[in-house]
Amino acid sequence: xxxxxxxxxxxxxxxxxxxxxxxxxxxxxxxxxxxxxxxxxxxxxxxxxxxxxxxxxxxxxxxxxxxxxxxxxxxxxxxxxxxxxxxxxxxxxxxxxxxxxxxxxxxxxxxxxxxxxxxxxxxxxxxxxxxxxxxxxxxxxxxxxxxxxxxxxxxxxxxxxxxxxxxxxxxxxxxxxxxxxxxxxxxxxxxxxxxxxxxxxxxxxxxxxxxxxxxxxxxxxxxxxxxxxxxx
Amino acid sequence: xxxxxxxxxxxxxxxxxxxxxxxxxxxxxxxxxxxxxxxxxxxxxxxxxxxxxxxxxxxxxxxxxxxxxxxxxxxxxxxxxxxxxxxxxxxxxxxxxxxxxxxxxxxxxxxxxxxxxxxxxxxxxxxxxxxxxxxxxxxxxxxxxxxxxxxxxxxxxxxxxxxxxxxxxxxxxxxxxxxxxxxxxxxxxxxxxxxxxxxxxxxxxxxxxxxxxxxxxxxxxxxx
Numbered sequence: 001x002x003x004x005x006x007x008x009x010x011x012x013x014x015x016x017x018x019x020x021x022x023x024x025x026x027x028x029x030x031x032x033x034x035x036x037x038x039x040x041x042x043x044x045x046x047x048x049x050x051x052x053x054x055x056x057x058x059x060x061x062x063x064x065x066x067x068x069x070x071x072x073x074x075x076x077x078x079x080x081x082x083x084x085x086x087x088x089x090x091x092x093x094x095x096x097x098x099x100x101x102x103x104x105x106x107x108x109x110x111x112x113x114x115x116x117x118x119x120x121x122x123x124x125x126x127x128x129x130x131x132x133x134x135x136x137x138x139x140x141x142x143x144x145x146x147x148x149x150x151x152x153x154x155x156x157x158x159x160x161x162x163x164x165x166x167x168x169x170x171x172x173x174x175x176x177x178x179x180x181x182x183x184x185x186x187x188x189x190x191x192x193x194x195x196x197x198x199x200x201x202x203x204x205x206x207x208x209x210x211x212x213x214x215x216x217x218x219x220x221x222x223x224x225x226x227x228x229x230x231x232x
Numbered sequence: 233x234x235x236x237x238x239x240x241x242x243x244x245x246x247x248x249x250x251x252x253x254x255x256x257x258x259x260x261x262x263x264x265x266x267x268x269x270x271x272x273x274x275x276x277x278x279x280x281x282x283x284x285x286x287x288x289x290x291x292x293x294x295x296x297x298x299x300x301x302x303x304x305x306x307x308x309x310x311x312x313x314x315x316x317x318x319x320x321x322x323x324x325x326x327x328x329x330x331x332x333x334x335x336x337x338x339x340x341x342x343x344x345x346x347x348x349x350x351x352x353x354x355x356x357x358x359x360x361x362x363x364x365x366x367x368x369x370x371x372x373x374x375x376x377x378x379x380x381x382x383x384x385x386x387x388x389x390x391x392x393x394x395x396x397x398x399x400x401x402x403x404x405x406x407x408x409x410x411x412x413x414x415x416x417x418x419x420x421x422x423x424x425x426x427x428x429x430x431x432x433x434x435x436x437x438x439x440x441x442x443x444x445x446x447x448x449x450x451x452x453x454x455x456x
Contacts, residue, residue: 051367052331052363052367053331061320064320066320066323066324066327067327068326068327068330071323071326071327071330072323074322074323074326075319075320075322075323078319078322079319092304092307092308093290093293093295093304095303095304095307096295096300096301096303096304099297099300099303100295100296100297100300103297103299103300104281138281
């Protein structure tokens with residue numbers, strides 16, 4: 001068990017990437033200090049701990065920094081092996097499948113998600129939304145094959161791929177609201193739609209997944225900051 | 233043990249990564265050269281999401297994405313370990329692999345673009361090299377893995393060993409040996425190390441291929 005003060009996580013509550021190690025730590029029952037970064041600035045600790053990217057999340061374990069959300073999740077899984085369920089699947093092939101889809105999510109799907117906010121004009125917006133929906137349809141297929149009828153990608157308990165994708169559910173719901181579209185559509189992606197509900201209700205996720213309302217307000221705030229004229 | 237097949241392409245850095253890992257570990261495999269403009273039905277079946285090489289098939293089960301394949305090889309064949317056992321050291325290496333994966337793609341943007349887009353890609357490529365020159369682990373040793381090649385060396389090899397050809401074909405300088413002495417030594421060590429030396433694409437053939445494809449691509453885009 002970690003000693004008090006031994007595990008710290010530098011992050012921010014709205015960030016889906018920060019959510020990933022938080023869920024992992026919760027699954028393992030590891031107590032940690034959450035060092036919240038203020039929006040718009042970067043603490044000295046963050047800059048020292050992640051000098052290359054200067055980004056959150058950063059896990060500090062006995063003062064040693066670990067960066068990159070999914071690298072941190074794998075580290076947590078290895079460092080507390082006997083606490084809680086195994087986050088990565090136990091079979092090497094299943095691990096390869098989970099890593100493949102996690103890479104797809106980070107390299108292809110998430111950029112298409114952020115593409116929606118950046119899209120200028122109706123046509124571009126629709127194209128961006130269609131891209132995200134297409135990706136979800138691929139992930140629906142993957143969910144069917146990987147979960148094999150169980151509640152999560154990881155089987156009976158939340159696992160690596162659940163964490164990799166589930167962290168975006170809050171922002172997906174904000175996008176649905178602001179764009180007036182259904183992305184986690186029960187008609188189009190029934191498996192994922194139900195999975196999303198189960199994921200958000202899980203004990204390891206509940207406390208760290210922000211309410212859609214709060215995230216929507218935050219989104220308005222940052223969009224406002226980007227659109228506001230520069231200070232004189 | 234089930235047989236191993238690799239669907240690859242001789243000029244592809246990602247395909248070569250997997251070959252290096254297989255050979256370093258001494259894993260016997262059958263190699264299938266894919267003609268990229270005419271991909272086999274089998275390849276499309278094995279990698280429906282990306283339709284790309286490399287694809288490793290173990291028995292009948294495909295694994296896609298070069299670094300995912302290498303982690304799979306590492307977990308299935310423990311000889312010649314490419315990752316240390318300590319969780320923190322593994323995390324540090326995976327951090328570097330991710331950085332190389334993300335920023336290394338810029339050399340290919342240099343290759344296939346012109347003008348401002350190309351300028352930006354050159355800058356980002358140089359930035360990546362600077363970061364590795366300064367912060368890359370095991371400074372002063374032969375490889376990022378110390379005395380032996382590890383997963384980070386394999387990841388970076390797929391970038392470093394293609395820069396020369398890309399520079400020649402695109403007419404842009406990316407790697408200034410004077411600016412990157414540490415990386416310069418690394419390249420010499422890597423390219424001369426036994427398994428790697430025998431498994432690098434012929435540089436002349438590579439330049440010819442890249443020049444041909446680049447010309448085709450650029451001329452087709454101006455005929456819009």
